Amino acid sequence: MDVDLRKLRYFVAVADHLHFGRAAAALHIAQPVLSRQIRALEHELKTQLFDRTKRATALTRAGEQLLTDARPLLAGADALQRRVQRAALAADRFTVGFMPGLIVTPATRVLAARHRDLTVDVLRTSWDDQTEVVHDGRVDVSYVRLPIDQNGLQIRPLLTEPRVAAVPLDHLLAAKDGISISDLAHEHLLQNPDAVPEWRDIAVELRTGRGEPPPPIRTVEEKLEHVAAGRGLVVLPLSTATYYTRPDITWVPIDDIGPNHVCLAWDNTRTDPLIHEFTEIATAQAQRPYTPA
The missing domain is CATH 3.40.190.10 (Periplasmic binding protein-like II)
Structure with a gap:
């Protein structure tokens, strides 16, 4: 069976919204059309993808597996289109x-x-x-x-380049000439812990409860707004810290981690x-x- 990418896109939309009406609106198609396409996909795959009741829509185990596989497949198809277009403009x-x-x-x-x-x-x-x-x-x-x-x-x-901790001016660490990564172990890190594995490993080891990823804060500007508000700290490369200089935040060198x-x-x-x-x-x-x- 050849997988129909259009039906897969419809499926992912329903899986994201868990509501046929909202998914149809996001796709700019009529809800009955969307429902027919999902039923056709289920028929082609010979399995039920959603448990549907009057009150809720939920993924079946087969649906969860398809969602896991569909996202990279669709991303790959989008990438293929971009590469072809890029080749035309190369x-x-x-x-x-x-x-x-x-x-x-x-x-x-x-x-x-x-x-x-x-x-x-x-x-x-x-x-x-x-x-x-x-x-x-x-x-x-x-x-x-x-x-x-x-x-x-x-x-x-x-x-x-060296890495530094960005802290608010009134933080206890702000006046220090240098700190160790253990000084940050009990702090709330406002970034993906995988970006600072030295902190992640110490935080988990000390069972500080800070080892879980924070709510997504995507940009440096957003992270620094949270730092200035006293909601946590970030570890940045020196060039990033100096590029985003602001009067309510300072940065402190971290002496015992690599660049x-x-x-x-x-x-x-x-x-x-x-x-x-x-x-x-x-x-x-x-x-x-x-x-x-």
């Missing part, structure tokens, strides 16, 4: 992703100067999507901060000569201080 466009605090202007300027007919674009990324934008074709290369899942990627190390590693990442199936050329430019530029024009 002769005149090159896109570079970058994490907050990193300045990519020197390298992109050199590439653009060498290829006058090339449009060099940039795309700001975050901890959550810094590799996703490579896999789905939104960027050709991306400046990433480790740790990341390196599956399917080619990685070129560029530089390292943040900045690398360039790209899809390991790509053979575009521009990627190789840009990695060489970026590697050379990473050793030089940035001087605005």
Whole structure:
């Protein structure tokens, strides 16, 4: 049986909303049409995907499994479309992703100067999507901060930088010249613990109850708003902390953890000569201080 991606998209919409009416509205189709498509998918798969009553809609075990498998399948289909479109534009466009605090202007300027007919674009990324934008074709290369899942990627190390704790000015740690990671063990970390595994391991070991991921706070700006309000702390690379300087927050060096590693990442199936050329430019530029024009 060939899987119908359109029916899968309809299924995921219902699974996300657990309500046929709301899912139909989100898809901009009539509810009876959506119901027929889901019934057709169940018939094709020879299994029931939803338990439906007058009061509620819930996934069956088969539905839960399909949802797990459908999301990456649909993401892969979207990525395929982007890569095909990118290939059509490859002769005149090159896109570079970058994490907050990193300045990519020197390298992109050199590439653009060498290829006058090339449009060099940039795309700001975050901890959550810094590799996703490579896999789905939104960027050709991306400046990433480790740790990341390196599956399917080619990685070129560029530089390292110290990590610091961003704290509100009235925090007990704010006046210190340096701290250890254990000083943060009982603090609430306003970021994914996997981004700071040293803190995560100590927090879990001490059973502080802080080892669970916090509610999603996606941007640096949002995290710093929460820091200033006294709701927790964040650990940042030094360049990010200094880039987002604000009067109600200070940063303190963390003396006993390793630096943040900045690398360039790209899809390991790509053979575009521009990627190789840009990695060489970026590697050379990473050793030089940035001087605005």
